[in-house]
Amino acid sequence: MTVNKQTHHLTVYTPESAIRHPGKLLSEMFRDLFASRELAWRLFVRDFSARYRQSFLGYLWAFLPPIVGTFTFVLLNQSGILNVGDMSLPYPAYVMIGTLLWQVFADSVSSPIKTVTAAKSMLAKINFPREAILISGMLEVLFNFIIRLVLLVAIFIYYGIVPPVTAPLALIGVFAIFCLGFMIGVLLTPLGILYTDIGQALTMVLSFWMLFTPVVYTPPTSGLLAGLTFINPVSPLIVTTREWLAVGVASNFIPAFIVFLVTLVLLFGGWLLYRLAMPILVERMGG
Amino acid sequence: MSDEVLIKVDGVSKKFCRSLKKSLWYGVKDIAKEAFGLSSGHDRLRPEEFWAVNDVSFEVKRGECLGLIGRNGAGKTTLLKMLNGLIKPDKGRIEMRGRVGALIALGAGFNPILTGRENIYVNGSVLGLTKQEVGEKIEEIIDFAEIGDFIDSPVQNYSSGMQIRLGFAVASTLKPDVLILDEVLAVGDANFQSKCFQRIGKIVESAAVIFVSHYAYQIKKMCDRVILLDHGIMVEDGEAGKVLETYQNSQPLQIRESLILRGDDVREVAIENITTKVSTGEFLEFDLIISMEKKAQCAQSYLNLVDGADIVHAQVVIPDLERLIPYGHNRYHIKIGPLFLATGRYSGNFMLYGSGGKTTLAHLRHCFNFEFLGVPNLGPVYYPPSTVTPLRHQDKLSRKLLNE
Numbered sequence: 001m002t003v004n005k006q007t008h009h010l011t012v013y014t015p016e017s018a019i020r021h022p023g024k025l026l027s028e029m030f031r032d033l034f035a036s037r038e039l040a041w042r043l044f045v046r047d048f049s050a051r052y053r054q055s056f057l058g059y060l061w062a063f064l065p066p067i068v069g070t071f072t073f074v075l076l077n078q079s080g081i082l083n084v085g086d087m088s089l090p091y092p093a094y095v096m097i098g099t100l101l102w103q104v105f106a107d108s109v110s111s112p113i114k115t116v117t118a119a120k121s122m123l124a125k126i127n128f129p130r131e132a133i134l135i136s137g138m139l140e141v142l143f144n145f146i147i148r149l150v151l152l153v154a155i156f157i158y159y160g161i162v163p164p165v166t167a168p169l170a171l172i173g174v175f176a177i178f179c180l181g182f183m184i185g186v187l188l189t190p191l192g193i194l195y196t197d198i199g200q201a202l203t204m205v206l207s208f209w210m211l212f213t214p215v216v217y218t219p220p221t222s223g224l225l226a227g228l229t230f231i232n233p234v235s236p237l238i239v240t241t242r243e244w245l246a247v248g249v250a251s252n253f254i255p256a257f258i259v260f261l262v263t264l265v266l267l268f269g270g271w272l273l274y275r276l277a278m279p280i281l282v283e284r285m286g287g
Numbered sequence: 288m289s290d291e292v293l294i295k296v297d298g299v300s301k302k303f304c305r306s307l308k309k310s311l312w313y314g315v316k317d318i319a320k321e322a323f324g325l326s327s328g329h330d331r332l333r334p335e336e337f338w339a340v341n342d343v344s345f346e347v348k349r350g351e352c353l354g355l356i357g358r359n360g361a362g363k364t365t366l367l368k369m370l371n372g373l374i375k376p377d378k379g380r381i382e383m384r385g386r387v388g389a390l391i392a393l394g395a396g397f398n399p400i401l402t403g404r405e406n407i408y409v410n411g412s413v414l415g416l417t418k419q420e421v422g423e424k425i426e427e428i429i430d431f432a433e434i435g436d437f438i439d440s441p442v443q444n445y446s447s448g449m450q451i452r453l454g455f456a457v458a459s460t461l462k463p464d465v466l467i468l469d470e471v472l473a474v475g476d477a478n479f480q481s482k483c484f485q486r487i488g489k490i491v492e493s494a495a496v497i498f499v500s501h502y503a504y505q506i507k508k509m510c511d512r513v514i515l516l517d518h519g520i521m522v523e524d525g526e527a528g529k530v531l532e533t534y535q536n537s538q539p540l541q542i543r544e545s546l547i548l549r550g551d552d553v554r555e556v557a558i559e560n561i562t563t564k565v566s567t568g569e570f571l572e573f574d575l576i577i578s579m580e581k582k583a584q585c586a587q588s589y590l591n592l593v594d595g596a597d598i599v600h601a602q603v604v605i606p607d608l609e610r611l612i613p614y615g616h617n618r619y620h621i622k623i624g625p626l627f628l629a630t631g632r633y634s635g636n637f638m639l640y641g642s643g644g645k646t647t648l649a650h651l652r653h654c655f656n657f658e659f660l661g662v663p664n665l666g667p668v669y670y671p672p673s674t675v676t677p678l679r680h681q682d683k684l685s686r687k688l689l690n691e
Contacts, residue, residue, distance in 0.1 A: 015329045043396070195311060272322075282373050
C-alpha cells in the first residue's frame, strides 16, 4: 500500500506583511477561528473550574457586584443625595438593568488584554490558533452575563414588570454592547501588551466612563455631562436595550444602529490587527 | 530517508533589539508597518539592534534528524521559533510541509488547581489534538507518565518531575511530519529517560526532525547531520562527529581569573610544572610551592577537577599533604592518578585547610588547566577501564550445567 505523502499542507514564512495577500489572509483567519473553537471552550472550562474550585461561595460571586451596585445607587437615590431625573421604570429596576448592561460592556473591554496577558507564555512557546484566547475570554463574559440574568428575572417579578413585545430584541442589544466593548478591547490589545500603562489605565477610565453613560441616571439636558453622554457610543446601546427590555419603545434606535454597524467593521479591523501584531508581540514580550 | 524535503530554510535572518524600551517602540512601529502592508526596512539594523540569526540555510528530509548546536545565545531558540511560526523572519524564506509538532514547552496550558487528567485534555488541546484523539490515548498517556493515582489530584500537588513527565507524555503522542525538539529529549530518571528515547525514536523514523541540545552524546546518538551556530551565523554544516569536534575544540577553557586566597601565615602559594596533556590511565603531575611565615599544620587537602561549566568531575583527597608545613619556602611534587575521565579540558581547584579544617591555608580556583584524552563524553564523569578473560570450562558452574 503506497501512501501518497506528496500532498502536504505547505506553510511558508517570509518577512512580507500578510496584508499583501488579502485572500490568503482572510481564509487563514476564518480557518483559525473555526479551528480554535474547541480550544477556546477548553480554556474557558479550565479557567472557570479553577476559579470556582478554590472559592467557598463559588458561583455566587458572579451575583454580588450587580447586587451591591444596585443597592448603592438605590440608597443614594432614596436619601436624596442623587437626583436621577424622570424615568418610566421603578428606579431599582432601572439601575439593575443599567448595571448589568454596563457590566457586559466593561467586562468585554477588559477581557482581551487580560486573557492575552495571562496566556503570554503559551503564546510565546506554542503555535496554536491565537483566536482561541480571545474567544475563551468572550465565553467568560457571556457566562457572567447569563448568570446575572437571574437577578434580572428576580427584579422583574418583584416589581411586577411584564416584559413588552420588544423584549427579545434586547438580546441583539446585548450583543451590540458586547461587540462594542470587545472591539475596543481588541484594538487596545497590541499596544496594551507592549506597554502596561494601557491595562492599568483601563480600570480607571472605565469607572469614569460610567459616569457619562445613562447607567444609573438619565442624562441631563445641558452641560458638560450632557455633551459627553451624547457623544458616548455606549449610551444609545444601553438606552435602546433597556427600553426594549422593559419599556417597549426605542427612542434612540438610529444612533444605536449606526454605532452597531461601525462596531462590526472596527471589530473585524481589531481582529485583523491582533493577528498581524501577534508575531511581533511574541518577539518582544518574552515569557 | 525519503526524498521528501519537509523543512526548507533559505537565507533566513532575524534581528533583535538589546534595549527594552527601544524594543517596545520598534514593536509599535513594526505593527504599524505590518498593518499598512509596508515591508521595507527589515533588512537594516536600527540603533541597538543586532542579528540574532544571520543568513542561515538548510534542508531537512523526512526520516532525517538535524542537530543544532551552539553556545548560549547563538540563535538556536530564535531559529526554532521561526520554524514554529511564532515569529517572522526579517530576511529569507521558510517552507514547512505537513503537520508541525514541537516538544518545547512541556505542560503548556496547565492550571495547577485542575487535576492531572483534566490538564491532559487542556494540554492536548493546546497542542492541536482533538478531544477524541486525547480520549483515545488517555490511558496510554497516564500509563507512560507513571503518575499513578495522583492523576486525579490537583497538579499543584505534583513534584516538578511529575509535571514534566506528564507534559512529556502528552506532547509525545503527537505524530507530526516535522518535529522540533528544543533540548527536551528525555526527562525524569534513567528508566524514564530510556522510555522517552524510545518514543522519540519512533517519531523520528517518520518525520523530519530538528534537534537542539547541549549534550554532545544526545546529538551524536540522534543526528546524522549537525549545524553549528555562532552568534547567529551558520559556521559549519556537516557530519555529526566532525561538527561536534569543531564545537568542542572551539570552547576556550577560559582562563578565568584564577582566585588565590591565602591564610594569614602563608606568604605565597603557586602551582608550577603542570602536565598539560593526560591520557586515560595516566597521571596528572604538578609542583606546589608554598611559602610560610610560620609553620602550620595542614589538616585537609583537596583537589577538584572541574570542566568548563564548573561541574566537578573528580575530587582528589591528598592525605600525604596533611602534614606540618615548615616555615619558609616549600616545594612539593604532587602526582594524581591514574585518571579515567572523559575527553575534554579541565581546570583545577586546590584547597588546603588548617586547624582541624576550620581555617583556610590556601584556596586556589582555576589554578591550572590541562587537556585529557580519553573516552568521548557520554554524560557521566568516570570511565574506569575493564578487562575480559574467557574462563576455561572446568569451573564449577560449567560442570554443573554440563551434568544436567
